[in-house]
Amino acid sequence: MKLILSDRPLNLELPENGEIRHVDLSTLQIANCVGCFGCWTKTPGRCVIRDDAVRVYPLIAESDTVVYVSRIKYGGYDTIMKRMLERAIPIQQAFIRIHRGETHHLQRAVTPKHATIIAYGAIEQEERSIFERLVARNGYNMNFIDHRILYVAESEVEKNVKDLIETWKKS
Amino acid sequence: MEKILILNGSPRATRSNSKRYAKLFSRHCPQETDYREIRKNNHAELRAGMEHHADLLLVFPLYADALPVGLLNFLKFLETTPPDHRPVVSVLVNCGFLEPQQCEVVVRMLRLFCQRNGYPFGSVLMVGGGEAILDSPFRFLVNRKIKHFAKSIAARQYGTWQTTMPIGKRLFVLASTQYWLQYGKRFGISKRQMQTPVIEGPDSE
Numbered sequence: 001m002k003l004i005l006s007d008r009p010l011n012l013e014l015p016e017n018g019e020i021r022h023v024d025l026s027t028l029q030i031a032n033c034v035g036c037f038g039c040w041t042k043t044p045g046r047c048v049i050r051d052d053a054v055r056v057y058p059l060i061a062e063s064d065t066v067v068y069v070s071r072i073k074y075g076g077y078d079t080i081m082k083r084m085l086e087r088a089i090p091i092q093q094a095f096i097r098i099h100r101g102e103t104h105h106l107q108r109a110v111t112p113k114h115a116t117i118i119a120y121g122a123i124e125q126e127e128r129s130i131f132e133r134l135v136a137r138n139g140y141n142m143n144f145i146d147h148r149i150l151y152v153a154e155s156e157v158e159k160n161v162k163d164l165i166e167t168w169k170k171s
Numbered sequence: 172m173e174k175i176l177i178l179n180g181s182p183r184a185t186r187s188n189s190k191r192y193a194k195l196f197s198r199h200c201p202q203e204t205d206y207r208e209i210r211k212n213n214h215a216e217l218r219a220g221m222e223h224h225a226d227l228l229l230v231f232p233l234y235a236d237a238l239p240v241g242l243l244n245f246l247k248f249l250e251t252t253p254p255d256h257r258p259v260v261s262v263l264v265n266c267g268f269l270e271p272q273q274c275e276v277v278v279r280m281l282r283l284f285c286q287r288n289g290y291p292f293g294s295v296l297m298v299g300g301g302e303a304i305l306d307s308p309f310r311f312l313v314n315r316k317i318k319h320f321a322k323s324i325a326a327r328q329y330g331t332w333q334t335t336m337p338i339g340k341r342l343f344v345l346a347s348t349q350y351w352l353q354y355g356k357r358f359g360i361s362k363r364q365m366q367t368p369v370i371e372g373p374d375s376e
Contacts, residue, residue, distance in 0.1 A: 086182075
């Protein structure tokens with residue numbers, strides 16, 4: 001499955017077979033992670049906050065391809081996407097492994113994935129440099145096989161996502 | 172001597188390790204400190220408090236390799252409604268991984284925020300193994316570094332430090348496994364249960 005997570009509405013025409021899913025996070029009720037470690041130690045694999053996030057992180061885990069569409073702030077994901085990524089920690093275990101020479105969390109049943117990040121907002125050079133480092137770091141913790149970042153103008157976001165979908169349909 | 176404002180940006184502020192780091196900082200700091208926790212609804216109050224402090228210390232955990240979203244939102248609030256007086260911003264960040272270098276990205280984010288918004292940037296302390304180190308025999312290492320860090324801010328001779336448990340990665344993996352097993356035990360959860368590959372099981376709502 002291919003998953004498009006966006007922090008804004010996108011007018012997309014998706015195939016009906018469910019192979020490509022789009023979740024507009026801006027329409028969902030998702031609270032901040034409270035850092036209780038419940039998803040690791042009390043109800044492993046399940047967040048104790050039963051809001052819309054619990055429908056999203058299983059999709060992230062299941063997908064072999066993810067597209068994150070987000071505004072960038074201070075070289076990181078802005079609030080809507082960041083909040084969801086924080087709430088996705090039930091897909092990891094508390095336990096630590098050595099991965100690519102560093103200590104990182106073990107994953108649950110998380111499909112290795114190809115990631116495309118469509119980043120928008122006024123992004124200057126230093127901010128891009130920070131963001132590229134961040135996404136590389138995220139890749140270690142989110143089971144990315146590879147990733148690429150597309151910096152686009154806000155007005156071009158939807159077009160870029162549509163182009164990506166067309167590429168998938170043709171392949 | 173002006174006081175230092177400590178803001179705890181941890182999502183579990185009242186029960187957080189960041190609070191413990193903040194307490195150690197206050198204990199070792201030659202200057203007086205004021206401690207506050209960042210919440211959704213107290214941003215304006217915290218900004219008002221910043222007017223009376225020459226230095227601001229942000230204490231928080233690394234969260235998905237970056238700023239916890241509550242702290243991010245507070246920074247965005249400061250950007251839209253800045254204080255008249257901008258204190259020097261120092262950073263004490265801890266991560267659960269052994270390598271304190273995993274905090275470097277978030278420090279760069281905060282430097283960028285400071286550059287963009289006219290805040291002088293101060294000292295940095297990055298703590299690896301930050302979830303458990305305070306309850307380990309290596310607590311003294313954190314104490315020592317926090318002492319240097321606090322003195323640097325008080326003396327306005329800013330610098331960057333890092334510390335972690337002085338053990339190999341394999342031993343860290345073993346030690347952290349024990350730590351989390353004890354954590355799960357408090358709730359009657361076994362290792363096998365904690366290792367479940369299942370995400371949102373069939374009985375999920």
